[in-house]
Amino acid sequence: MPRVVVDVVPKPEILDPQGQAIVRALPRLGLHGVRDVRQGKHFELDVEDDVDAETLHRIAGELLANPVIEDWTVRRL
Amino acid sequence: MPRVVVDVVPKPEILDPQGQAIVRALPRLGLHGVRDVRQGKHFELDVEDDVDAETLHRIAGELLANPVIEDWTVRRL
């Protein structure tokens, strides 16, 4: 069965407190060199063969992402 | 500045109620053909040029993912 990945990230203007918390935590772990982090969501979908691109884009835009505050990408594996 | 993506997904044996809720919600929206969904996290990291693979794997495995419950992948864009 085909697998589709949808990645959702907060829009660039939108505050991402989670990403910021990670950036601040890394040096305390002795892990350096990370300038910025944005945290989003990652969905792995198992879909039937006949699911078309339009349906996938609706799934992403209407349910998986909140278009008011998030951007998303869809990719077939 | 190089960008690195870390995707984290719940291990297959861990119940993923968020993914399940999505599977149930899709048909109500008139969206069909999705058999299964797993929800994980997606991180986009802006890193300095000299950050090596080992550091990236420590970042993913020691902070971004909890190996008790999650699998992860690291990919440079």
Place this chain on the structure above:
Amino acid sequence: MSAVCRIGVITFPGTLDDVDAARAVRRAGAQPVPLWHADDDLHGVDAVVVPGGFSYGDYLRAGAIAAHQPVLRAVLDAARRGTLVLGICNGFQILCEAGLLPGALVRNAGLHFVCRDQRLRVENPATAWTGRYAPGADIVVPLKSIEGRYVADASTLSELEGDGRVVFRYLDGNPNGAMHDIAGIASADGRVLGLMPHPEHAIDPLTGPSTDGLDLFHSAVDTVLGSVRG
């Protein structure tokens, strides 16, 4: 002068129930010692409480960032030397993230935050933190969490069950989907305990559903003073 039990209460940025934990410690006749997340020593306390809340906002994963703070390294060292440690809710999550207790706590199966007066069974009254409870005691303690579902792999679970390390179990319906209805577990030596419900909110009928939580703190005082005397 009789011996005083000193119990440290850790505050991380975002810790919420430290005041309550300190109050419970005091009610149990012990002396609460405030510990700050950036401290790297525990000021010689006899026991440590890692209280509830949302340390660092619980961003990323509940407890993930707190588990890497300096004070936690001190807690790990102390636990190795036998100091009593109690993790309540976020504290439990932190102890699991830090590897002091096995397994993990993930999003409630119902996906909502759940705040309710929860019935629990005390499965093991033989730990350092449960000596005052009768075996199989049925207690009511508030539960309030959104990442409270205990999960672990099959071999960890059978080890926990086999060794009596499942200390508290949910009654009246599992509120979050925790495996084996697990509400709290202990380390192999019974000196480190983690649980999702909040005993520190059940110490006074005026402000909680019962006084059932107080015995947890009394038990620790007994253990500490007993070993001092012994």
Place this chain on the structure above:
Amino acid sequence: MQARRVLTTPDDPQPYRELGLADDEYARILQILGRAPTAAELAMYSVMWSEHCSYKSSKVHLRYVGETTTEAMRQRMLAGIGENAGVVEVGDGWAVTFKIESHNHPSYVEPYQGAATGVGGIVRDIMAMGARPIAIADSLRFGLADAADTARVLPGVVAGIGGYGNCLGLPTIGGEVVFDPSYAGNPLVNALCVGVLRVADLHLAHASGTGNQIVLFGARTGRDGIGGVSVLASESFSASHPGQDRSRRKLPSVQVGDPFAEKVLIECCLELFNAGLVAGIQDLGGAGLSCVTSELASAGDGGMRVDLDAVPLRAPGMTPVEILCSESQERMCAVVCPSDVDAFMAVCAKWDVTATVIGEVTDGERLVITWHGETVVDVPPRTVAHEGPVYHRPVQRPSTQDAMHASTPDALARPSTPDALRATVLRMVASPGLCSRAWVTDQYDRYVRGGTVLAQPSDAGMVRIDEITQRGVAVATDGNARYCALDPYVGTQLALAEAYRNVAVTGATPLAVTNCLNFGAPTDPGVMWQFEQAVRGLADGCAALGIPVTGGNVSFYNQTADTAILPTPVVGVLGVIDDVRRRIPTGLGGTGDTVWLLGETRDEFGGSEWAHEMHGHLGGRPPVVDLAREQAIGEVLAAASRDGLVNGAHDLSDGGLAQALVEACLLSGVGARVRLPSQVDPFVALFSESSARVLLGVSGACAHRVAQLCTDHGVTVTRLGEVSAAPVLEIAHIASFTLDELRATWERTLPSLFGTPYPPERESAGST
């Protein structure tokens, strides 16, 4: 330095209308400045002169509240209307501050974040008074419970309030959930916060003292919430070709909250207050830096200079307009003596809170803001913050009022047989308007801080404020928009009466009032009439009860197309109790207690829950309001609490006696055997919503003294029956119900609509 004229020639049209400024408002700006405003100035005036910030349509009416507040009512008031939040003295050297505010529209657009940032905003208002926030209440209104959009909005709003409030460590101790079709495109999310402080520590928002430093601290400033003024925010607009590029990406007008940042900010502020490092403080809310700089400057005695280059930004390339109008959350602004700046910064560093000096108090009279070495704003601050336009909008009682009054509920079919009455009780108990709110309130932490003595489903929330003296405060919010639609004056007084009663019934003494006035468009004369009546009703009601309004909030433009929401004033009442151990639990007490009804029951069904639920009817007159009687009942309860005479109490409101009995039995976990008074029709006795009534559980030994108290205060008493050992509510000659049946009926409605919050399935992996 002369302000740089971004738009230089008279031909350059300034987009003031797109910013919501009227022609005459723009003309006034030209007159004040003696020139065309810069883009930054135009942005500041437009946001600060908006209805939301300037109260331009409501001001003339709200004045009445001040005029009717007597010296006696002011006695305990340390700060009142005009400050961030009112402050009242509650004894033992403690003061309490509380306020309610709306976040309606954002909660419709993005329910989770809209509601979350609503909580964040009101909490910062309380912090700006120098207080520690200690509790939250949320008053919520949605479209019909089974409407599709309610399934989107309600769960998001509830999760947002819980997500923010729980993470902040504030117990949510009360609120409301109301469903009505008029809120379908306009949910109402009103959040209330209570804070405490020592009387001696009150901080007011003033920027006085030339040379004092202006410190911005908390979150960085980003491009969020710029929304309305984004027309000015683009680079291209302020460049040489204004108006050409409108195709640039539209900025989201939604803000995302960071409750962790706010929690840290609270602790940081409290440490700053305790160390005496704050000369003045103000929160950043709507209109961001525009608001805080102009308000701080105009409240002080000098001018202010601010350098936007010093503002820590989250996004590169932000324009002055964007920086000034950003509504990024979790920020505060303090006025600090120069000698305290280092200590101030050290406290912020301890909490990992970003803090930056962005300006200073000057001895001039102007607010001057610079950016990249140029003056982008040079204005008299009062003209921005306080001397905005004031409108006397037309007020006209809608002609539809008469028809509504004429359509009385008297003609509606009433149940008369015991079976029909029994069925009606169950239907009402399960109705969305009356069913258990546990689905909502179980998502809120009510235990945190360890001082919650009463929370949902009690009539009022109560928190202990002093562990040594055991002093506490109680708070309740209420509103009944159907009553207000029928008569906004009486309806608002009924809301006040109900909130007052809900506080009194816990044994606390009501002290002060806050309010959130949610209405349609002020340009509609009918809406303005509703508004005027509501304000007068509230003010006259408070005068009658002798308790002051200490603050509030107005939310206009709650409408979809031309249809306004029902007029919805929400009233919050705060009370004090000297010893929380004497609180009266909500319910009936225990076995052996007798069940009493205080007050009188009339045939009153206009705007009732029964008419709404069973007939979809709204007409006639709301119940009569009798504030003197409310006060008398309050005095009886205060005395009963002081002397420990009653074991439980519950006020009667929506749904009448039937609902109150059911809830009281369920909350106390006891049955009751009651007999309805013979002189009243059983249907009226069970479902009428006459105000000023309370149910009591009186212990046998105290019956005589309670009766005497009631006689002394002129309160009518009916003995309805007794609490029984059997788990059954028995209404003689009519029906009996087991508690299990009642509980199941009462509790199932919201979970069946919005899903069970408990796990639907068990984990399979790893099970043995």
